[in-house]
Amino acid sequence: MKVVALAGGVGGAKLTDGLAELLSPSDLSIIVNTGDDFEYCGLSISPDLDTVCYTLAGLANPVTGWGQRDETWTVYDFVKNLGGPDWFRLGDKDLATHLYRTDQLAQGKPLSAVTQSLCNVWGVKHRVFPMSDDPVRTIVHTADQGSLSFQTYFVKKACQPVVESFEFKGVEQAKPVPDALAAIDKADIIILTPSNPWVSIDPILSVPGYRSALKKKVVIAISPLVAGQSLKGPAAKMYREIGIEPSASAVAFHYKDLLSGFVFDNQDCEEFEKIQQWHIITLLTNIIMSDEQDRIRFAEEILKFSEKVLIRSH
Amino acid sequence: MKVVALAGGVGGAKLTDGLAELLSPSDLSIIVNTGDDFEYCGLSISPDLDTVCYTLAGLANPVTGWGQRDETWTVYDFVKNLGGPDWFRLGDKDLATHLYRTDQLAQGKPLSAVTQSLCNVWGVKHRVFPMSDDPVRTIVHTADQGSLSFQTYFVKKACQPVVESFEFKGVEQAKPVPDALAAIDKADIIILTPSNPWVSIDPILSVPGYRSALKKKVVIAISPLVAGQSLKGPAAKMYREIGIEPSASAVAFHYKDLLSGFVFDNQDCEEFEKIQQWHIITLLTNIIMSDEQDRIRFAEEILKFSEKVLIRSH
Numbered sequence: 001m002k003v004v005a006l007a008g009g010v011g012g013a014k015l016t017d018g019l020a021e022l023l024s025p026s027d028l029s030i031i032v033n034t035g036d037d038f039e040y041c042g043l044s045i046s047p048d049l050d051t052v053c054y055t056l057a058g059l060a061n062p063v064t065g066w067g068q069r070d071e072t073w074t075v076y077d078f079v080k081n082l083g084g085p086d087w088f089r090l091g092d093k094d095l096a097t098h099l100y101r102t103d104q105l106a107q108g109k110p111l112s113a114v115t116q117s118l119c120n121v122w123g124v125k126h127r128v129f130p131m132s133d134d135p136v137r138t139i140v141h142t143a144d145q146g147s148l149s150f151q152t153y154f155v156k157k158a159c160q161p162v163v164e165s166f167e168f169k170g171v172e173q174a175k176p177v178p179d180a181l182a183a184i185d186k187a188d189i190i191i192l193t194p195s196n197p198w199v200s201i202d203p204i205l206s207v208p209g210y211r212s213a214l215k216k217k218v219v220i221a222i223s224p225l226v227a228g229q230s231l232k233g234p235a236a237k238m239y240r241e242i243g244i245e246p247s248a249s250a251v252a253f254h255y256k257d258l259l260s261g262f263v264f265d266n267q268d269c270e271e272f273e274k275i276q277q278w279h280i281i282t283l284l285t286n287i288i289m290s291d292e293q294d295r296i297r298f299a300e301e302i303l304k305f306s307e308k309v310l311i312r313s314h
Numbered sequence: 315m316k317v318v319a320l321a322g323g324v325g326g327a328k329l330t331d332g333l334a335e336l337l338s339p340s341d342l343s344i345i346v347n348t349g350d351d352f353e354y355c356g357l358s359i360s361p362d363l364d365t366v367c368y369t370l371a372g373l374a375n376p377v378t379g380w381g382q383r384d385e386t387w388t389v390y391d392f393v394k395n396l397g398g399p400d401w402f403r404l405g406d407k408d409l410a411t412h413l414y415r416t417d418q419l420a421q422g423k424p425l426s427a428v429t430q431s432l433c434n435v436w437g438v439k440h441r442v443f444p445m446s447d448d449p450v451r452t453i454v455h456t457a458d459q460g461s462l463s464f465q466t467y468f469v470k471k472a473c474q475p476v477v478e479s480f481e482f483k484g485v486e487q488a489k490p491v492p493d494a495l496a497a498i499d500k501a502d503i504i505i506l507t508p509s510n511p512w513v514s515i516d517p518i519l520s521v522p523g524y525r526s527a528l529k530k531k532v533v534i535a536i537s538p539l540v541a542g543q544s545l546k547g548p549a550a551k552m553y554r555e556i557g558i559e560p561s562a563s564a565v566a567f568h569y570k571d572l573l574s575g576f577v578f579d580n581q582d583c584e585e586f587e588k589i590q591q592w593h594i595i596t597l598l599t600n601i602i603m604s605d606e607q608d609r610i611r612f613a614e615e616i617l618k619f620s621e622k623v624l625i626r627s628h
Contacts, residue, residue, distance in 0.1 A: 042356040042416035074388055078410030082435050085417050092406065096392030102356035103399050121396050 001027065001306065004180075004187040008033045008200020009048045010065040010232050011224050012193035013055035014289045016126075018299030019191075020056055025125040029183035030056075031210075033195070034111070034130045035138035035168050035203030038151045040088050041079075043098040044105050047151070048200065049115055049130055050097060057122035059093075065232060068093040087156040112177045129180035131204045136174050138199055139167040143241075150199065159234040163241040168203045176209040184213045189306045192221035194287065196235045197254045198242075211258070218313045220261035220306060222287060223248040227267045231288065249274045256280070261309035263287060263302065281309050315341065315620065318494075318501040322347045322514020323362045324379040324546050325538050326507035327369035328603045330440075332613030333505075334370055339439040343497035345524075347509070348425070348444045349452035349482050349517030352465045354402050355393075357412040358419050361465070362514065363429055363444055364411060371436035373407075379546060382407040401470040426491045443494035445518045450488050452513055453481040457555075464513065473548040477555040482517045490523040498527045503620045506535035508601065510549045511568045512556075525572070532627045534575035534620060536601060537562040541581045545602065563588045570594075575623035577601060577616065595623050 003023060005016050007030055016030050033048045047066065054060040054068055061067045071091035080086045090098070097118065104114040110133035119128055138150040142161035153161060184190065192201050205211050228246045230236040239246035248264035249271040255262075256278050263283040264271065275282055283305040289295045317337060319330050321344055330344050344366060351360045361380065368374040368382055375381045385405035394400045404412070411432065418428040424447035433442055452464040456475035467475060498504065506515050519525050542560050544550040553560035562578035563585040569576075570592050577597040578585065589596055597619040603609045 039356075039420070040417075041413040042353075042358065042420060043413075044356065072388055074386060074406040075409050075413065078407050079413050082410060082414040082432065084410070084414035092388040093392050095389050095409075096396060096398070099355040099357075099389065099393050100396040100398035103354075106353070106356060118396065 001189060001303065001310075002187045003028050003189050003191060003303075003306070004183050005030045005191045005193050006195075006201055006204050007031070007048070007052055007193045008195030009036070009051045012048075012195035012200065013052045013060070014295050015191070015193045015222065015299060015302070016052060017055045017292075018289070018295030018297075019302070020126050021296050022299050022303060023126075025127065029127040029129065029180065029187075031129045031131055031177075031180045031183075031204060033200045033203050034132060035136050035199065036150050036154070037135065037137070038149055040090075040151075041085065042102070043095075044102045045088075045098050046101065046111070046115075046130065049128070050094070053115070053119060053122060053124055053128055056124045056126060056128065057119075059122065067091050088151060112179070127179070127183065129177045129183070131176065131180070131210070132174040132207050133177055134170060134174040136171045136203060136207065137169040138203055139169055140199075141165045141167065154234070159237060163238050165242075166198055166202070168206050171203065171206045172208065174207045176207050176213075181209055181213055184210070184217060187217060188310060190214055190217050190219040191302065191306070192219065192255060192258075194222040194224040194231070196224060196230075196233055196238070197251055198235065198238050201255075205258075214258050218260045218306075218310055219255075219258045220263065220302075220309055221251065221255045221259055222302070223251045223262070223264040223268070225251055225268075226265040226287065247271060252278065252280060260313050261305060263305060281312055315503060315617065315624075316501045317342050317503050317505060317617075317620070318497050319344045319505045319507050320509075320515055320518050321345070321362070321366055321507045322509030323350070323365045326362075326509035326514065327366045327374070328609050329505070329507045329536065329613060329616070330366060331369045331606075332603065332609030332611075333616070334440050335610050336613050336617060337440075339441065343441040343443065343494065343501075345443045345445055345491075345494045345497075345518060347514045347517050348446060349450050349513065350464050350468070351449065351451070352463055354404075354465075355399065356416070357409075358416045359402075359412050360415065360425070360429075360444065363442065364408070367429070367433060367436060367438055367442055370438045370440060370442070371433075373436065381405050402465065426493070441493070441497065443491045443497070445490065445494070445524070446488040446521050447491055448484060448488040450485045450517060450521065451483040452517055453483055454513075455479045455481060468548070473551060477552050479556075480512055480516070482520050485517065485520045486522065488521050490521050490527075495523055495527055498524070498531060501531060502624060504528055504531050504533040505616065505620070506533065506569060506572075508536040508538040508545070510538060510544075510547055510552070511565055512549065512552050515569075528572050532574045532620075532624055533569075533572045534577065534616075534623055535565065535569045535573055536616070537565045537576070537578040537582070539565055540579040540601065561585060566592065566594060574627050575619060577619060595626055
């Protein structure tokens, strides 16, 4: 079975890591949100790409959910001493990634090629694609603090401002990465991983070309919410502020046009009937991935469910 | 006596360090070449400004002539491991300076204000000005390797290409830093420090406004050549390749239109008459600054000589 996973940060990274344990590099490709990308101290930073790649490479920091394990903070501490910006923490190893990426982009290499080079060094065999080689920037329009770049909202303001709407600046002009689109065309199943629907998966779906490619495919999604709460990040808060009760069914509704299958947590079993009314095949299970073994257990369930959805869809 | 020193890298930094020991902050300002500035991995790097500031702050690496003392190389080594650029060595402390500067420039702060902020943190009390807040980039046109940015010629190519001519890109549009120009107007004496005439002092003199301001002032220069050799760097090689025999008199001739006084080494005493014919007052002494004490000894001689030139010029 050939799988393409769409992923944002932590949740998406954990599931793709589990899938990568079970599927060969030719059977799994990952398309990653770059709406979170930003420029900081002149450096081109791609937080979701790095989280996915670090996780697949076994380099991820298991505590923070971002950055590398066994990190040091020499440069960060000196920048802080100079009175420089310190709201985005840059470890020394992580900084090397950003310096390398910035240099390669400045030389005209597309982000997808830079990502491939990094994966080669890190021994990541599965293909990891940025959603686009063109810059797309997620803007969070807030009720109380104006329009914020995503990282300003997410890190600097710690998700405190009240969200009104999202904008993916540049997305109309952005082209999908050709190899990513080709991977979708060849895929048996597309998995929308349990990343934030608003700011991780929606940016990918908004790049012209992906949504229409996905409409020809069997697509399943996994809820990032359990009992109305985000497992990590501001997804539930965003739903509430936009005026939607955060719930597994709200996530399924969000993706409704695309979905053949939907996976959500046992704790949300009372939403089963609501979701089924949209003719979506469902899997109720434990969707919390608390350790490496759990990622593989969950990925196995997802793949078995995918087979079932595939059979029922044809 | 109010002094303004024009400086490039190492030679200029050493002499200004000596002068700073003898003159109060209100009596010494330094205008530094920024033609060497460049962008590397997205970072805005100002090598001469850093060398002068690190030297005045007591942070300079005494062995290399660039970068900071007690430096570590964590990030540099990781970038190299990723296959990134390694021809310009960036220590961790040095990198923090560049990240800070790049961030501040991106926020719209002029380079002169960024330099002032860094000096404040480092405890540098004397005013250090970049020659301009506008970008000027020294291009080295070579006979064998085309046109090279200065750092490509100087560091990446280790000064090996054969020089044909220099260009200071952007200099026609560049404005002098107003406070630097004001310092010149208030100065009793201007010192062209023993930095490279072609690529350290000439870029400063080429910014519209400085040369005409200097023409109203008493200017002295110090030869960066001893016995036809550079004390450091490619000055002598440049003179030869341009077709001029490198010598103290060649340096004096280079600055002839501006000079009231010229300081050169005892080893070049046979050039005395040649320089005097241009009606330049001369000082023959030991111009090699081998340690901190020597910088002060030499700065004292320069200041005494300056007084003599001032009296004779009025």
